[in-house]
Amino acid sequence: MPAAGTPLPWDRGNGPCVMAPPHLRGWAEEAAAFLSRRGMDGITAFATSGSSGSPPKAILFTRRALDICARGALEHLHAESGDWCCPLPLWHVGGAMIYLRAALAGTAVHTLRGKWCPQAYADLMRSSGARWSSLVPTQVVDLVRLGLRAPSTAGCIIVGGGALDAETGRKARTLGWPIVQSYGMTEAGSQLATAFPGDSFHTDRLSLLPHWEVQTDKGGLLRFQGEGKLFGRLLTQTHGGFLLERVAPQEWWGTRDLVRLEGRLLTFLRRADRLVKVLGNWWIRMPSRTFCAAASRRLSWRQFHIRAPEWNWSPAVLPLPLWSRPAASGMRRPQAPSASAPSWKRPSPSRSWESWTETGCAPS
Structure with a gap:
């Protein structure tokens, strides 16, 4: 259904707007109340982490x-x-920004309802005539796997939330999907750099958006500055309560991403820590020999590892989500949290704790 002129959640004038997934609804209400008590009713916040x-x-x-x-x-x-098609949840910065772009341009948003379904998405793009959209890499993989062709009205589809492999990108282009790779993060309100629609598909040397200035520190880590950057962060303390961290307007925001800059072209290289995003989740990377030794000695539940020759940062990946990060004494099976634990420590009702640990995947 098109949604032209639909009020955005942060336009309702009822205090701070904390955008969060359903399993963090209680946490979001507490966060909004905390911000309101500090006179920050005009703030919009996007929850991150939590599912890990x-x-x-x-x-x-x-x-x-x-x-x-x-x-x-x-x-x-x-x-x-041109209209937009939104297959992403509104509580995610990628989905919310689709609505805001359309609102500022005076165009409509056609929302994909219910769970992700590649056929339903292709049908909606065709029936609505939407020109613009955003997808994550796994959604593009689904379109390619099913051989779904894009309608001729599709003009540009932004791929974010991770890099799409070049082969899948080329196959998607062959099927008519005008995908472009982007690089960004929640702290940047979605995108920092994005390829242009007229170029062949590529994931390197992405063009910076006009409102950003970037640089690297001595270690090659990306820093960015601009009027669109975050105002601050609201951190959850382990003993309960919140900690407000403000970011000064003149401050350059530092990341843990190693990048290469060539003028206003950005190439993401890798994370500086041992974490890597795979299929929307953060994983710990380890050499194959370390993984095999750890698996034989420590892991009592089913795991697997991924070999990805095209990834130049490691010969193998240990798919161990953040919530089961190995302690100094070795890797141990995570214990299911009690029902009295905070909402962010409990799994979503739609997925059991056992299903996460048995597949080695955290919920997306």
Whole structure:
């Protein structure tokens, strides 16, 4: 259904707006109350983490900053006209920014209802005539796997939340899906750099959006500055309560991403720590020999590892989610939290704790 002029959640004027997935609803209400008590009723926050079992945090924005991010994306893609199709949840920054871009451009949003279904998405793109959309890599993989062809009206589909492998990208282009790789993070209101629709598919040398300035520190880690960046962070303390961390307007925000900069072109290289995002979840990477030794001695539940020759940072990956990060004494099976634990420590009702540990996958 098209949603032209639909009020955005942060336009309702009823205090701070904390965007969070359903399993963090209680936490989001507590976070909103905390922000309201500090006179921050105009703040919009996006929850991050939480599904991994680590304490969730919220990335805070002013409405003006989000508008700058949305306008920057519209300018970069020349997307001032044409409807959008949204297959992403509104509580995620990628989904929310689709609605904001459309609102600023005065166009409509056609929302994919219910669970992700590649056929339903292709049908909605065709029936709505939407020109713009956003997907995550696994959704593109689904379209390619089923051989679904894009409608001729599709103009540009932004791929975010991780890098899409080049082969899948080329196959998607062959099927008519005009996908472009982007690089970004919640702290940047979605995108920092995005390829142009007219180029062949590539994941390196992405063009910076016009509202960002970037640099690297001595270690090659990315830092960025601009009026669209986060206002602050709301951290959940392990003993309960919140900690508000403000970010000064003139402050450069540092990341843990190693990048290569060539003028206003950005190439993501890898994370500086031992974590890597695979299929939307953070994993710990380890050499194959270490993995095999650990698995034979310590792991009592079914695990697997992924070989990815195209990834130049490691010969193998140990798919161990953050909530089961190995302690210094060795890897042990995580214990299911009690029903009295905070909401962010409990699994979503739709997926049992056992199903997470048996597959080695945290919920997305």
